[in-house]
Amino acid sequence: MSGVTRGGIALAESTRSLLDPRLVIVTGKGGTGKTTVAAALALAAAARGRRVVVVETGREEHVPRLLAPDSEPVGYGGREIRPGLTAMRVDPYEALAEYLGLQLRVPALVSRMMRNKGFRQFMDASPGWRELITLGKVWHLGQQQTDDGEPRYDMLLVDAPATGHGLTFLDVPRVVVSALRAGPLRRHAGWVEEMLRDPTETLLVPVAMAEELPARETVELVEHVREGMGVPVDRVVINAVLERPFPEDCPDLDERLARIPEEPPLEELPPAAVIASCAAHLRSRYELNQRYVEEIARTSGLPALTLPFLPGGIRGPDDLGVLADILAGPASGDAA
């Protein structure tokens, strides 16, 4: 069942393309490149004619910077930053104001609540509602229609907050449903929970890196999601996987360099021992990286899709395009 896919070779045939689900939630430990993956997926979807909205949940906007480097901040209202691609940052308080407006239908009351210092303090310290309201906004975006009655978005992409202790972001709707006895909030949380568990519409995409801590956390996340929550997950994306440091016909280059005698010194080069030590270092890091790739695939029991480490970093749409092609993969059908 488990296996590692390099460079976008098709996963098992039963596996959908990452662009098929209506809702894709990208999650993972901080620093693994969740946002990069979300942005690359959005790029791939838009390039295939889907109307896609990508929702950021952090305090800063990163997607617009990656996809349309000169664009102004998009904010809560969102903006189409490339044809067919809307970017948005959901601030929980703005989402709360919108939600209360829809529920209470008294704008003056809502604005008074939002300005009330006690209310702010209360909400600042209260757990869970930010996650719930953010997912509620996503649900709401999924319901929106154009004037012709078509869904406004073919695809919703969520760059989820970094997984920390537990998995509060996706756990919250379930907790609310079980903690509340009745009322509109319970009903709405139920809708959100249903959306998250829908096996045909929704896919959770964990993003890992081939290092010890992210590997462990990803495996824990997959276990938790599959056993406890029922949110669909069918593969792990492993980001920034190192490329082989030497060509395949010189696999032991470091050892060969290490056998060079100290004398005579090399011309125009640092001492052979220094070159050998650089080579040994790169090989060691590469092999370690590969071990964690295998380990993630094996212990999570899921296929792993690897993305290459881009030495120059990811500076804009061109770099993302490389990743987008791998993520979309040939299985997307219309990719040819």
Added chain:
Amino acid sequence: MSVTPEEIVDGRRIVVCVGSGGVGKTTISASLALGGARRGRRVLVLTIDPAKRLADALGVRSLGNQPRAIPRKVLDRLGVPADGKLSAMMLDMKRTFDDLVERFAEDAEVRNRILENPIYQHASDALAGSAEYSAMEKVFELSERRDFDLIVLDTPPSQHALDFLEAPQRLLEFLDSRLVQLLLHPAFAAGRFGFRLFQRSAHQVLRALERVSGVSFLEDISEFLLAFEGMSEGFRERARQVQALLFGPESAFILAAGPADESVAHATAFLDRLEKSRAVVAGIVLNRLRMWPAAEVKLPHRRQREVAIASLAEALEGGGEMRGSAPRAAEAALSMLDGYASMVQQDRAATAPLRERARRNGYFWRPVPELPRDVHDFDGLARIAGFVFETIREEEAVGG
């Protein structure tokens, strides 16, 4: 002139190691603690979420919420003198919070009411600040016991800068807030004229909340808060002491960072916030920096590249290589070196602003090179400590 890590572990009682997740904060914390022990102090490292194998090495997996002493024979091997001690502990935040409830609850009934309240069970670890609060609480408790000269606190990975340090304050503000007070004492608030006007908007807010959430939710919440109220005085006093300790002259903050762009950005944001607070920032440990294994490495200029390759190919043959394959290997070695050089350059450029800031503000700056393998044992920690305390020089960095 900046302080040194030596002065910090010698002179302070608390060292708080901050930084974003994934930079190796636990490793840095543990190596700071080891450095202190090597200088003859009794040190505890309090970690939150260590990587499994490091946790196993420290022996903190199995023993919950209590310090565990590292055995003497391990300490001997690590060069810790007889008067030095090293202990490690992994914080169980939920349990620490439960302990806190036990301590401050007026009586058994109140205690049970809190511990059994559904909101507490669901939310005590999520209630903003409670996890952070418990970490600080534990530091305070341990510092009171005086079993240790120095406690190194490995802070929980928080997404945003100093949420960790501000959390206790927010928790107190929450308990003090008018809305919470109103949930707790609706009759009291309604019965006093002066309060009524004052509280009217809060009443409206509550009623609006009720319409959305349902009455039962607010009842459960107010039951939970009511139980908390009885203990909030003890709580408050404690939070004040904890803050005074962390921001006082006995504590220092050390920032752990990594060379990736994102990590440098986080580190910069951390420093911005730390510098605005009353915290004493001592220095920056830049972990997993990619650097040359020797002090001065010069690569051939484009024009000399052919000469270099020929020379290396010849040397490879001299080392017993088969004829024919050596030029190919020499080419591969050159492009490997180019790749290495660009990594080194990238990290140096990315971290330059942090380094400059350290210089300007008198923070110590300790680069720790990326090692060939991950650190998950004491020998690895000793190696890291060697870089932080500068007993290993940079040029010995790689290849060991």
